Amino acid sequence: MKRTFEEALEHRRSYYAIGSDSPVLDEEIVHVVREAVKNVPSAFNSQSTRIVLLFGDEHRKLWDIVKSTLKKRISAEAFVQTEAKIDGCFASGHGTVLYLEDTSVVKKLQDSFPSYKDRFPTWSQHASAMHQLAVWAMLEDLGLGASLQHYNPLIDEEVRRTWNLPEEWELVAEMPFGTPTGEPGEKEFEDLSKRIKIFR
Template sequence: MKRSFQEALVNRRSYYRLSDKSPVSDKKIIEMLNLAILHVPSAFNSQSSRMVLLFGEHHRRLWDIVKMELKKIVSPESIKNTERKIDNGFRSGYGTVLFYEDKTTVKQLQDENPIYSERFPTWSQQTSAMHQFAVWTMLEDMGFGASLQHYNPIIDCAVRKEWNISGTWELIAQMPFGSPAEDMLHKTFLPEEERVLVFGK
């Protein structure tokens, strides 16, 4: 769609009902992720973020794993609504991005910079958040709907085993995406003057 950055920012929303249609080629999606991983900033240029992109059967397998793991801890009465939400909102989409942080990179920075040691895990989370925001906004600009989900750590072990993901990668979030199957949700905002302070003008 090639909106301005401001337009893309304003139009980004959470979509909880998705279809498996894509307005762009898989190649374009991969190029977008590569752009994000290269150019989104990180503390001390740590480059600690990692992403896993799942299409097709791999995407659907992820959400089957989520349901399987939830059944172990959710009551039979509650699991039906949860499964319906997953099947209609996440599994029904076109793909999923898994966001990880490499704990080895974080530990190395802690060792090399002991004065900031306790801050690096927080900065790592902030780095991941910036990648999530960038990818979410660019997906929106391509014509996708997406949302950010957090089924970790419930699914961590099963996902790591399924796709042979390094044990040093920590799963942070999951972003299912697809063509929106619902209208953009209305969003309310707190007044800016309650959230932004300006001095000197």
């Protein structure tokens, strides 16, 4: 679609009704992720963000991990609804983007710049958030719907073990995506005059 950046932000929404097909080739999705990882800024140019991109069976494997983890933690009655949501809103998609932060990079910066030691973990999360928004907006521009989920830290160890990820990679969020099969919910906007102050 190639919208302007402003249009991409405006059209980015949370899609919970997604299908397993895709309007674009997987390589176009890989390209979007690579461009985000290459070009999104980070404090001190730390480049601490790591991404794991899951397609097909690997994508479904993630959501099986989420279900098996939650099944052990909640009642059987509650799990019925939880399983239905996961199967119908997340596992039903085409793929999932996992956002992680490399804590070894953060630790190195803390050691190198002790005056900012307490801030580097926060700045690391800022970098992750910018990657999330960039990828989300670009996926939407490709015609894909996505949402942002947070089943970490409950699934962290199993995710690390399943995909043999470094111990230092900390899971931040999960973004299932696929072709939208329904419309996103209505979005309410707070009065901007309460959120922005302008001085001239």
